Amino acid sequence: MNKEIVREKLLLQVEEDGADAADQHPCCPHGPTVLFYRQSETPSDGFYACSAHRNPKLCDFRMDKIQWEGNRLKRLHNVRDYPESTMDSDPDPTNHLKALSQDEVHAQYFFDQKALEFFADQCRLLKINQVVCMGAPRLHFHLRRNHKIQSFLLDFDERFGAYLSPQEFCLYNMCNNHFFYNREPFELFLKCNNNDRVLIVTDPPFGCRTELIAHTLRSLVRLHNRINCLPATPLSIFWVYPYYMTNYIKQDMPELQMCDYKLNYTNHSRYTNVGIARRSYGSPVRVFTNVPLELLQLQPAEGYKYCDKCQRYTGIENVHCDRCGNCCSQNGQTYRHCQFCDMCVKPNYVHCTNCRRCSQREGHVCALYQSMQRCWLCGQRGHIETNCGLWLQLKRRDRQKKKDRKDQQYGCIICGHRGHSERKCTLRCRYFKESQFMGQALIVARNKSNQKIRKL
Ligand SMILES: C[S@@+](CC[C@H](N)C(=O)[O-])C[C@H]1O[C@@H](n2cnc3c(N)ncnc32)[C@H](O)[C@@H]1O
Ligand SMILES: [Zn+2]
Ligand SMILES: [Zn+2]
Ligand SMILES: [Zn+2]
Ligand SMILES: [Zn+2]
Ligand SMILES: [Zn+2]
Ligand SMILES: [Zn+2]
Ligand SMILES: [Zn+2]
DSSP: OHHHHHHHHEEEEOOOTTOOGGGOOOEETTEEOEEEEETTSOGGGOEEEOSSOSSTTTOOOEEEHHHHHHHOOOOOOOOOOOOOOOOOOSSOGGGTSOOOOOTTTTOOOOBOHHHHHHHHHHHHHHTOOEEEEETOHHHHHHHHHHSOOEEEEEESOGGGGGTSOTTTEEEEETTTTEESSOOHHHHHHHOOOTTOOEEEEEOOOTTSOHHHHHHHHHHHHHHHHHHTTOSSOOOEEEEEEEGGGHHHHHHHOTTOEEEOOOOOBSSOSSSSSSSTTSOTTOOOEEEEESSOGGGOOOOGGGTEEEETTTTEEEETTOOEETTTTEEOOOSSSOOEEETTTTEEEOTTOEEETTTTEEEOSTTOOHHHHHHTSBOTTTOOBSOOGGGOHHHHHHHHHOGGGOSOOTTTTTSOTTTOOSSSOGGGOTTHHHHEEEEEETTEEEEEEOOTTOHHHHHO
16 A cells, blocks of 8 residues: 555656667666656656665665756766676575565565476476576576576676676666676577577566566567567566556556466565465465466466366466456455455455445545545546546436436446446446557547447
């Protein structure tokens, strides 16, 4: 919830690839900075701050945009020479190096053996032979050693430079796509033959802004296409992040879908399946991917099953809902269908008639809760259907339908019937013109004076 508030108030802008001098951002020791500005202000009132450190005590770079424009003395990009590498290909250093687990910087948590095998299995199924491990060092060592898959590690932890040659490691900041060393070896790695299949796996710290990671992923795909003289061609992506960040990821990369595999870390007390601090419904960490989910395989021996109706693997606890047409559980519990919300909800949620939704019982304050909801009529955030200005306008225009519905809390606001919500009402198209693009909906009121639109 905290993150939501911060996101609403503080917008950000990252430096574009090959930005003109006029658009360049100043650099801190971690590469080009990010321009932050408040929602109520314009970008020119903003300030530049470090893209990688989420605590000013760890990188205190801060410069007002006005000040930067005033002197425009750009610091030099800090391109370093390669470190001396021992190039010892045997020991996986993630087993003995002290993990940099400070959440405001590296948040270094390593996959358990099953998670490593999950990735290797999918690579085999998808016939992937080249992997970019962006912030996934243990996976890099695992793939090269046990599966002979070519892999390149991009990570913010320079200790890996002592174990890996420049042909397979570059010190890198994924929040601004900044290479601290020469990036030519990486470009060489990306150069492909016709039958090469490339996958990017990234496991960023969960405190990273999703806009920055999405921007970087798009830049890497463009770089791959440019190097191989391809038109706009997607690359397979596995983005490891917790299920509760789904909405943020969908907003930035709507083409990604969540796979229900639960990933565990060996050095995290909560995001694991062992130890007393583990969460009762298992780790919340998932994989978001643009690979069709029906192509991925999860092991029954690890608690997964195949759903014939969804045609994909899911958790054994995830019961298919015919009304929703999906196995809806996201968090490892068995969800239940709420007939008033007309969707599947967490089993401990209770329906609030005032808010017309199911939510947690504890700490539920209707006004605050409603101010964070997305309206099921107009699609805007900040109100629910009973306070929808657009709907009021439409109702006023449509004199036939102006009788007030008595059972607004329970029935569909559009037709007044129970058993479905406004989202699934068959009369919806009379009032709203909607278009869908990559999972995002654009909703506008139908123009009553325009007969052509009305007849559609
Ligand atoms: C959650 S850990 C993921 C490790 C992965 N689970 C594994 O076992 O291979 C995050 C990784 O991202 C790296 N990292 C953190 N911030 C980064 C940044 N701004 N740019 C690139 N890498 C970063 C960390 O050093 C760490 O290795
Ligand atoms: Zn910095
Ligand atoms: Zn299903
Ligand atoms: Zn359902
Ligand atoms: Zn409900
Ligand atoms: Zn309420
Ligand atoms: Zn509305
Ligand atoms: Zn209806």
